[in-house]
Amino acid sequence: MSMISFSDWLYATPAATALRDTAWVIPTVQSIHILAIGVIVGSAIVSDLRLAGVIATDEPPRTIVRRYLPWMWWALAVLLATGLVLVIAEPGRTLNNTIFWLKMGLVLFAFLLTLAFRKPLLDPDFELERGFDVDPDCEDDRAKWRAMVKPAAWLSILVWTVVIFCGRWIAYT
Amino acid sequence: MSLDTLLQHIYDWSISESIRANVSAFPMLESLHVLAITMVFGTILIVDLRLLGFASHRRSAQKLITELLPYTWVAFAIAVVTGALLFASNALSYAHNTQFLLKMVAIVFAGINMGIFHLTAHRRIADWDEAMPPPTAARLAGASSLLLWVLVIFLGRWIGFTLEVVF
Numbered sequence: 276m277s278m279i280s281f282s283d284w285l286y287a288t289p290a291a292t293a294l295r296d297t298a299w300v301i302p303t304v305q306s307i308h309i310l311a312i313g314v315i316v317g318s319a320i321v322s323d324l325r326l327a328g329v330i331a332t333d334e335p336p337r338t339i340v341r342r343y344l345p346w347m348w349w350a351l352a353v354l355l356a357t358g359l360v361l362v363i364a365e366p367g368r369t370l371n372n373t374i375f376w377l378k379m380g381l382v383l384f385a386f387l388l389t390l391a392f393r394k395p396l397l398d399p400d401f402e403l404e405r406g407f408d409v410d411p412d413c414e415d416d417r418a419k420w421r422a423m424v425k426p427a428a429w430l431s432i433l434v435w436t437v438v439i440f441c442g443r444w445i446a447y448t
Numbered sequence: 449m450s451l452d453t454l455l456q457h458i459y460d461w462s463i464s465e466s467i468r469a470n471v472s473a474f475p476m477l478e479s480l481h482v483l484a485i486t487m488v489f490g491t492i493l494i495v496d497l498r499l500l501g502f503a504s505h506r507r508s509a510q511k512l513i514t515e516l517l518p519y520t521w522v523a524f525a526i527a528v529v530t531g532a533l534l535f536a537s538n539a540l541s542y543a544h545n546t547q548f549l550l551k552m553v554a555i556v557f558a559g560i561n562m563g564i565f566h567l568t569a570h571r572r573i574a575d576w577d578e579a580m581p582p583p584t585a586a587r588l589a590g591a592s593s594l595l596l597w598v599l600v601i602f603l604g605r606w607i608g609f610t611l612e613v614v615f
Contacts, residue, residue: 298609306605309482310489310598317490320519321505330515334506342505436483443479447471 282366294364301364308357312439314350318343319389319435326392326403326428336403340396347389354382374448378441385434392427395420451543458539459614467537468615474537481530485604487523489597491516496597499565499590501581509582510573541612548611551603558596565589 285291294300324330325339362369369375395401403424458464467473495516498504504512535542542548569576569585576583582590 302606302609303602306602309486309601309605312482313486313489313601314493315490316483316486317493320487320490321494321516325505331505339505342503439483439486440479443482444475447475 278370282370285363285366285370288363291363291366294360301361304357304360304364308354308361311350311353311357312442314346315354316435316439318346318350319431322393323428323431326396327425336396337399337401340393344389344393344397351386369445372445372448374441374444378438378445381434381438381441385431385438388427388431388434392424392431452540455539455543458536461536463533464536464539467533474534477530477534481527481534484523484527484530485601488520488527489601491520491523492593492597495520496590496594499582499586500594501587503580507578509586510577513570538611538613541614542607545607545611547603547606551600551607554596554599554603558593558600561589561592561596565593 321330322339322343325332325334325336331339396403403421467477494504495513498509498512506512506515535548565586569583569589572583576586581587
């Protein structure tokens with residue numbers, strides 16, 4: 276079954292029809308979707324700017340990551356749930372839309388980036404600014420990894436910005 | 449000059465006309481507006497939750513406020529500029545849209561709420577800077593701010609479903 280016939284089928288299902296026929300559902304779900312993006316943006320800005328060495332440099336990166344990583348997971352869950360409702364209600368404007376798939380790819384990339392560069396910081400033995408003191412044999416690899424944290428932090432902010440642009444642009448393509 | 453005449457003037461400005469004429473201008477401004485608003489909400493949420501008594505990434509409420517507020521203000525300024533341009537492109541329609549008017553009222557209330565906080569609880573912040581939970585006045589300010597900004601985002605999204613655009 277092609278994507279177009281799938282989205283036509285989905286559009287005609289009773290669930291999709293019910294979502295569209297209740298006037299307040301789509302604007303409400305979209306509003307919650309934007310609130311969840313706000314939570315992601317707030318958490319991403321604070322933690323990425325910390326990793327980039329711009330703010331809160333008197334606090335260890337671990338404190339910031341530990342505080343905001345769970346927020347990002349909760350917000351992602353809300354984004355996926357509300358996003359799914361929006362796709363079911365209006366499959367034609369999303370599933371057959373290149374911008375939509377670009378956005379999905381970027382969200383996946385942003386979260387892989389978040390995982391790759393945040394999770395190691397939760398290790399209590401790891402100090403971003405000083406590196407591991409315990410195991411000098413691995414120090415070279417870790418130095419390389421540390422050098423990637425700042426660019427990754429700026430990239431993360433950039434990717435979320437593009438995700439938001441894509442989200443708005445889905446309505447126009 | 450009546451208000452509608454003034455709004456018609458704004459609608460006739462060349463900048464308003466070029467926003468209407470250029471197909472990418474409106475979505476581009478909207479995207480910037482959404483980006484700015486998520487930054488306002490995301491940063492203010494962290495401060496509001498701290499005022500409500502949820503731990504932030506630092507103990508000191510004052511440090512958190514001075515650290516994040518510049519980002520909130522820059523984002524708010526971008527939201528105002530992009531919002532003003534969106535408004536200008538269809539001034540009469542926006543001015544007659546209930547959701548838009550309610551959104552402006554909610555933003556004014558958020559401003560008043562912030563003003564009250566700065567004149568009351570914030571003046572004594574040295575007394576409760578690291579205290580958990582913060583005093584009632586601070587918690588009230590945090591809760592009102594959070595509710596008002598959620599309302600602003602809901603009303604803003606609702607404008608898109610109720611606005612009668614004139615080209």
